[in-house]
Amino acid sequence: MNESIIVKEYSSEYQSQIIDLILYIQQVEYNVPITIQDQPDLLNVANFYQNGIGNFWVALHGDKVVGTVALLDIHNHQAALRKMFVAKDYRGRTSNTANFLLNNAMAWAKKIDINKIYLGTTLQFVAAHRFYEKNGFQEISAEDLPKNFPIMKVDKKFYKYVV
Structure with a gap:
């Protein structure tokens, strides 16, 4: 299945x-009490993420969006990894969608001269924690985040990656 997954930069059609x-x-899957109103960035992806050194990508299977990832410019050659989501049927080694998305974001980071990537996640996303750790992210405390890192209210676990 993985040959049929492609990663593209965000455009409004998605x-x-x-x-x-x-x-x-x-x-539905993780019972996280968050709404679209809590995530206004999703209503303005181009202006929010495709700014400075940031960007947003989608993983596509045909015309269907099956995954997302974004890098948000937080200045000083640093970015926040945001909106890393993969549809249930496209998770795991069979489709490798999460790896395609993360590798794409990491290649962008190297090209654009980002030197540190931070992320926040919920405690419920245990498989995501393993994924990030397996890919070189180190768990850090909230106090170790840069001052300009945007913490969402559901974020309770934090990571850093040195590019």
Whole structure:
């Protein structure tokens, strides 16, 4: 299946699918009490993420959005990894979608001269914790985050990656 997954930069044609995918994973699969109103960035992806050294990508299987990832410019050659979501049927080694997305973001980071990437996640996303750790992210405390890192209210676990 992995040959059929492609990663593309965000364009507005994918916005509704992105919102549906992310909200379904957050609310239905993981019971995270978060709404679209809590995530206004999803209503303005281009202006929010495709700014400075940031960007947003989608993983596509045909015309269907099956994953997302973003790097948010937080200045000083640093970025926040955000919106890393993969549809249930596209998780794991069979499709390798998460790796495609992360590798794409990391290649961008190296090209754009980002030297540190930070992320926040919920305690419920245990498989995501293993994924990040397996890919070189080190767990850190909230106190070790840069001052300009945007903490979402559901974020309770934090990581750093040195590019």
